[in-house]
Amino acid sequence: MQFSPLRTAIIAFVALLGVLFAVPSFLPQNVREAWPSFLPQQTIVLGLDLQGGSHLLLQVNEDGIVTERLQSLRRDVRNLLANQNGIGNLITTDAENATITIELTDPTQKEAARTAIQTLQTTVSNSMFAVGGVNELSFGETPDGKLTITLTPEGITERMSALVAQSIEVIRKRVDELGTTEPSIQRQGTSRVLVQVPGFGDSERLKDIISRTARLTFHMVYPGMSAAQAEAQGLPAGTMILPSQDGGKELIYEDIALGGESLVDAQPSFDSQRNMPVVSFRFDTRGAVTFGQITSANVGQRFAIVLDNQVITAPQIQQPITGGTGQISGSFTTQTANDLAVLLRAGALPASLDVIEERTVDASLGADSIQHGLTAGIVASVLVVSFMVIAYGLFGVFANISLVLNIVLIFGALSMLGATLTLPGIAGIVLTIGMAVDANVLIYERIREEQKAGKTPLQAINAGFDRAWGTIIDSHLTQLIAAVVLYFLGSGPVQGFAVTLGLGILTSLFTSYTVTLYFVGMWYRWRRPKTLKIQHFRFIPDGTKIPFMKISRYVIAFSIIMSVLSIGSAVFRGFNLGIDFVGGTAIVIQHEDGPADVGKVRELLDGLNLGEVQVQGFGTPEDVLVRVQAQEGGQDADQVAVAKVREALATENYTVRSTEAVSGTVSGELAWKGAIAVIISLVAILIYIWFRFEWQFALAAVTTTTHDVIMTIGLFSITGLEFNLTSIAAVLTLVGLSLNETVVVSDRIRENLRKHRKMPLPDLIDLSINQTIVRTTITQFTVFLALIPLVLFGGEVIRSFTIAMTFGCLVGMYSSIIVNGPILINFGLKSKADEPKDARPKSADGASV
Template sequence: MLNSSPLRAALIVIVALAGILFTLPNFVAPATLNSLPDWMPKKQIVLGLDLQGGSHLLLEVNREEIVSERVKELRREARSILANDNGIGHLIKTDEAKLTIELTDKENLETALNALQELDVPLSQSLGGVGGIDEMIINQTPDQLITIELTEEGISERLSSVVAQSIEVVRRRVDELGTTEPTIQRQGNDRILVQVPGFDDSERLKDVISKTARLTFHMVHPTMSAAQAKIQGLPDGTMILPSQDGGEELVFEEVAIGGESLVDSQPGFDAQNSSPIVTFRFDTRGGVKFAEITANNIGKRFAVVLDNQVITAPVINSAIPGGSGQIFGNFTAESANDLAVLLRAGALPATLDIIEERSVGPSLGADSVAAGETAGVVGGILVIIFMVVAYGTFGVFANISLLLNITLILGTLSLLGATLTLPGIAGIVLTIGMAVDANVLIYERIREEKRAGRGAIQAIEAGFQRAFTTILDANVTTLIAAAILFFLGSGPIRGFAVTLAIGIITTLFTAYVLTQFMISRWYARRRPKELKIALLKVWPENFNFEFMNLRKLAYTFSAVLVVGSLALFGAKGLNLGIDFKGGSAIEVQSIEGPADIAELREIVGALDLGDVQVQEFGSDIDVLIRVETQPGGDVAQQEAVTKVIEAVEAVGYDRRRSEVVGPTVSGELAQTGTLAVVAAIVAVLAYIWMRFEWQFAIGAVAALVHDVLLTIGLFALTGLEFNLASIAAILTIVGYSLNDTVVIYDRVRENLRKYRKMSIPELLNMSVNQTLSRTILTSITTLLALGALVVFGGEVIRSFTIAMAWGVLVGTYSTIFVASPLLINFNLTSRKEAAPKEERRADGASV
């Protein structure tokens, strides 16, 4: 070991330089970065919306509208085929995704069936694909009716195609707004995620994105008004549409000309009164048709319809050649520009409902970055000081590894172009606390080998060798929790999972490879007579406590805590955030002086929005307003948020962030969060069962369930908000608790091989005492980092960090007093009666 491999030295230097090179662009001004040579890395960490401000929208294609529009289209086509092409009299009824056709003459049934078969074109062919999915089923009923029913597969395929088309339209619209680096991607079969950094005018973004912008031109009925049609009945082929001025118009259903023929649209001003207008221009084919329509209908009214609302309906005074025209309406300069953007980008093929909205102002993002940096610096300094105090020179080695570890995390995030969120910063700070765990394991093992009589070189070698398996097992279990968080989480929670996972991998490299290299080089150069690892004895070396004698008392204490937690959960429930119950949350900040909570309650209460909570949020100038889920669906929820923001801005408050989560999303998040916790526990059960024995797996899972229930009890007792971040905290607690448990279990497994005749209670006591100093030291470093997060991390993640700090405490307790003594109850054998073959195998495995 003293003769460290040059290859290892080269590997460390290459990795360290790469980490520094990929990290440096984050600390360089953009102008300087652009002047650097092309071969140098220039990627920077992408800040999440919660750190740089911006808007997040989750859009869902309106499935009912897709079905309804398709059924209407089929009805028109079926009527045309039967009446116009074949002269067959009929009556058509619609029922959701089904058409029922009754023929006036049953003799034409066979002819009608054959004629209608031309409607049944395989959907993927009609949409440009290969092969085919039957979109509909055409049948004859026993009472000689014809039914045309859309299939689920056909609806899903059409829905998928509409989403693909909508993504392109949304992308063109967002690009027209001049935003930088927007994220527009598909989620599932019917959703689109839109994230626009630095654009915090969420109202305008929603208007631009969610409007269908389906522009059509219809002739207005020449002799009957909408009011008369309501009394006398609608003439065939007509419909009543609302107009922008508050009235209604009776127009023909047939689209005289569609917006798909538009090639350009620009905002402008009327030459006569300088009011804002929107000009448009058709392509050649559309221009010819527009000229024909206007020439043939002089003196009649021509309606310009946008999303089923009549914008204007002027009288055609003369033919309009050239294919261009103007749209007049009650426009402002901004709304005229936005409408021009919508028309240029093209119409959405279907309505997009906003089912989740999150908006963060730039000032809050800057504050979050500052809070995260402060928490990271304070947490890092505390951990560094503690390691030097605890381990002296060896603590310096651990701190060097820690600094490189952080550099590698930042460099990897830059290389991957990963998004750093506020929970992601929390993941880095947590890594600072947990990263030293591997060093502590190694150092404590070296001290133990030295106490056993080994020489310095042998103690160092044995310490690294025997600690490696423990380090690997402990970190793999945490990595499992991080992986499940990533695949089942969303948004900032995935950012936390990414930083946690990267931190685990870099920790394995820095704590084992780098630390081993530094210690070996230091020892080869200094050759100290006395290998002094501990500078300050945090825990007595010869401490020996009979923990297993307290197991019944511990079981009783834990049972009381678990029952109490369940009782609190049943009686008080959890203070569910909008992630899980839906609704809206708006954070505002007083412009001048402390916020007047009573005044805000009165103002918001007068809006008649149901259950509204107004409370201080951190400092005395910050206020959090929560609005319950509104009847009327997602649109009503959006309107409620707009009302609240307008009301509070009018009395001197700035909106810092807003979140709107519809009931559909909240139900899915609750289900996904529960699934994540269960999946993590099952995955860990399988891993530990594979690595150890079934008793160990059951004991570890029992301790996990204990920790999760106590954490839920904490949320119920304190009223801390339980949201998606809380699920991340619980999964992190699962990982940390497992980390602790695996360390002791690994020592139990080793001692089982060495002391086959020792009773299990004695062996467990010895194993817990042997690893106790490591358990205490790791808990202290992790709590130091988490303490900095609790104090300096900001109000947004306070419940998240408090829950993790609590989890460290209960995880440490459950490892010693739950997971370990349960091995006795599960009849773990000491192997003193093992078969000779097993004994020989155990002897060969001992070290």
């Protein structure tokens, strides 16, 4: 109980550091600006679900890359063979097999042609530091003697990866042009880009600006023949037909006369003569010279300005344009002209990007989520703090001081790391409030046992902290494993939950042991009590001798029946899957003139021909959730569906508060990742417990936890609660909480195996459960005190998550107390009393010991 000055200084330093990093997040902007520069300035970053904004997950379109590369390769081959070597040829393209086929008019020139096209070989690398790279092309020949060039799969993959890196820079320039603050643009895997823009609620405009390729090219229009004539008679060599903005078509040369990469500026302007918005552009020196040469040589001809394979305008060249400037006119509004100027200034995307996941939250809904989270947190804190004082008196006050410091350290760590706080993240903090007292309860109950065994108060305190520490480490690490798996396999808000849960576990290890020990030590040195009165209230009296093992067969039978019912319901009834797992669009709307009429909303949407549309209440009487199935036309069709819903509901004063669109590709990946996360978590915990305990304890713990997972998943199926990505978070958190209780009981069984060598195993397990049941009931009650406010006040967004957590904790307590013991016996765990006499070690006189 002697604390060195260094230990005291460390506790004070950590507490001060936590306060300094946490405080800026709770100060107004003007106060933070006046904050001394040498103090921490970083604040907690609020997730989009709390502050509103747009989230887009984009994927490089592989088909588009292949098609465009084949077109470019086709032009290169024609130029190389026909123009440079005079070898006549006919080229056909097979985009499905990423191949072009070359048929020579003079077969005797095949070897010369083969030698020539092999000079087109290039190596592709997705890193500027890579050496070499992979070959992009493979050369071959068809059975009938035609030459082929095929894009290699490795080359396509490397090109996609390289294009993602280029796309990120272009997207960042475009988003910066919009004047938004703190956008997050990150690479995901080899072919995806994640864009999060807080405070930008117009997701349609953001999506249009980010995902448009904005590839600007200039082509000469083919003279003397219209597009309709070319379609009827056949395309002239080296030409192509593109749609025009006015609804017609244009026949233009394939060769690019001038590329948009020569642009140095583009600005929205207004053409006073035609009374319409236009976009003015300016070329660099080389582009201006080329533009001047083209316009000088083609006076009287038409010159097409093409944007993303659509002819914006194709005016006739009246006179040479040598100043290096020009105008793009079309059916622009002021905003679309401004957006096009933004796109041209930022540069073209090197590849087309498809939006495969979209989430938009209105700022008002984010404010409501913050309010719900704060209310749940405050109520949970008051309940837990009050209960600890009622249950443990002064020792409860010590635990509460550690709890408050624990919360401060969580916020300080979030701020220091620049982590994002989401609504599930707030739920993680609230859950930590309930779990953080678990270690203190474990310590206090151990001190009571040691004092009851005849030790002095000082000995009891020392032994209580020392002997409880191993159990605390085991129980916390099993929860931490689940949090780590959840972070690496989850996404978005679920990762926010994993971060706060993981931080809470780490900080509670420090506060519940070191800080609580410090205050208990200070109190003891000051008061020097003869006895310790630690607990003032308990649910179950001391000395209980409940014969759990005598009813074990009935318990196991009940658990098997309930597990079979849960599995049967999951197989035959299925789940109410959220769009995270089935794809589609979820739209939260709010009626501005009082309570919403769900029936009226359903009636308005029935005639839109959108397939399956579900309409249900969403928390408050004014809010309604509309779920639209994934449309057959892909993401573009989904956006058309959202627009139809908006238009239909706008007439009845409904406003959209949030939209969430997930493609089938992402939903399948999320479902697979969720299943993998649960399996990995169970395997990792099995390995850990196997390392810390005997193998029977590890298998029993995993079996018990699997039972809890099955029961909780059955709850989703039987009740129809929405099963979404946060439900996976609930299941994984349940894994940690359930194992927490199981590890405590298992640790006591292992201790009693050494202490009571001659006691039969069923009696020993009964003894261990009765010794720990006081701690289990108090700990679970504090977790419930934290979870119930989340269920009541946490809001509809995390309702299914919090209900599943509450149910899972009940099941976890039941299984840890009653189910785990019989499983241990069935797996062959034995005490010394259960071993055959001839298997026991012999003493010197030959008697069994």
